[in-house]
Amino acid sequence: xxxxxxTNRKVYRIVNVTNNYNSLRIHxxxxxxxxxxxxxxxxxxxxxxxxxxxxxxxxxxNSKTRYERNSHEFSNDxxxxxxxxxxxxxxxxxxEEYADMQNQNTSLQTQNxxxxxxxxxxxxxxxxxxxxxxxxxxxxxKLTVQIKEDREEYKISKERYEELRDLFASLQIQNNDxxxxxxxxxDEVKKLRExxxxxxxxxxxxxxxxxxxxxxxxxxxxxxxxxxxxxxGKLYRQLIRTREDDYNxxxxxxxxxxxxxxxxxxxxxxxxSTNDVQKFFExxxxxxxxxxxxxxxxxxxxxxxxxxxxxPRY
Numbered sequence: 001x002x003x004x005x006x007t008n009r010k011v012y013r014i015v016n017v018t019n020n021y022n023s024l025r026i027h028x029x030x031x032x033x034x035x036x037x038x039x040x041x042x043x044x045x046x047x048x049x050x051x052x053x054x055x056x057x058x059x060x061x062n063s064k065t066r067y068e069r070n071s072h073e074f075s076n077d078x079x080x081x082x083x084x085x086x087x088x089x090x091x092x093x094x095x096e097e098y099a100d101m102q103n104q105n106t107s108l109q110t111q112n113x114x115x116x117x118x119x120x121x122x123x124x125x126x127x128x129x130x131x132x133x134x135x136x137x138x139x140x141x142k143l144t145v146q147i148k149e150d151r152e153e154y155k156i157s158k159e160r161y162e163e164l165r166d167l168f169a170s171l172q173i174q175n176n177d178x179x180x181x182x183x184x185x186x187d188e189v190k191k192l193r194e195x196x197x198x199x200x201x202x203x204x205x206x207x208x209x210x211x212x213x214x215x216x217x218x219x220x221x222x223x224x225x226x227x228x229x230x231x232x233g234k235l236y237r238q239l240i241r242t243r244e245d246d247y248n249x250x251x252x253x254x255x256x257x258x259x260x261x262x263x264x265x266x267x268x269x270x271x272x273s274t275n276d277v278q279k280f281f282e283x284x285x286x287x288x289x290x291x292x293x294x295x296x297x298x299x300x301x302x303x304x305x306x307x308x309x310x311x312p313r314y
Contacts, residue, residue: 008063011084014056023073026052026081033066042081045073051083059084063221066273114199125185132182136175143171201301204294211287218280222272228262229280235259236288244292 016027024044031038042060044052052058060081065074074080150164219226239255242248259281266277 009059009061011057011059014054017052033062034070035067036069039070043073044076057084057086201297208290208294215283232262232284233288236285240292
């Protein structure tokens with residue numbers, strides 16, 4: 001059986017055909033989704049049709065069959081079932097998978113390049129700071145030795161003392177220049193971290209919008225109550241915050257009870273299958289987690305703007 005990624009139309013092989021009074025029952029090699037379960041057959045109104053023979057292939061729209069019982073007799077107008085060519089179906093599926101793989105590869109490559117650039121920049125800054133610290137340690141060591149020697153030679157010659165004093169002043173100027181350079185690098189590191197969090201925030205924002213759009217499409221497709229689904233998303237966000245903040249068990253139980261109540265209401269309407277309802281709940285919970293993570297990144301960005309992350313040196 002072949003399944004389209006963009007539609008609910010599936011391709012089946014005919015394994016047998018039987019006449020049932022005024023209808024034709026076509027037996028298939030895989031399951032068709034009905035409102036009362038999954039069955040390996042589909043019934044058509046009318047007598048034996050020459051086109052529907054064993055080992056031929058048919059294309060069936062499961063988005064329409066799932067609203068009917070397995071004994072429903074569908075009309076022979078190609079709206080639900082039609083004869084198809086397996087080679088054409090294979091080519092169509094292959095093109096869909098190839099396009100999907102290309103899109104995924106491009107997205108992953110872009111993310112990999114961005115992360116690699118950030119890692120390279122961060123490593124360069126760290127190496128530079130380590131080099132500066134090593135240089136300063138060497139300078140301090142040399143300066144300490146030099147001062148000791150200067151004190152011993154001070155009594156020998158006043159002229160020599162003046163030369164050593166000038167040398168010490170020169171070293172102090174160089175030390176101040178290094179301090180300014182290190183402070184500049186510290187500012188660059190801070191900006192780099194802010195840039196990293198900004199990129200992360202953009203990625204999360206895009207993922208939130210994409211998942212939210214897909215959820216809206218699924219709501220429209222299955223005819224779900226949009227207000228209940230949105231309320232479900234709010235409840236999941238409240239549940240996550242409560243678990244992370246103070247873990248109030250009574251409040252957690254109250255939120256879970258409301259979630260179960262919405263689930264029961266949707267199932268009682270009998271518009272959506274139990275499997276699709278479960279998927280709705282999983283998608284709502286995943287979207288809620290993503291929104292919470294997005295909020296945390298935004299909060300961290302705001303903290304960067306209001307305080308200095310790297311402590312000053314004394």
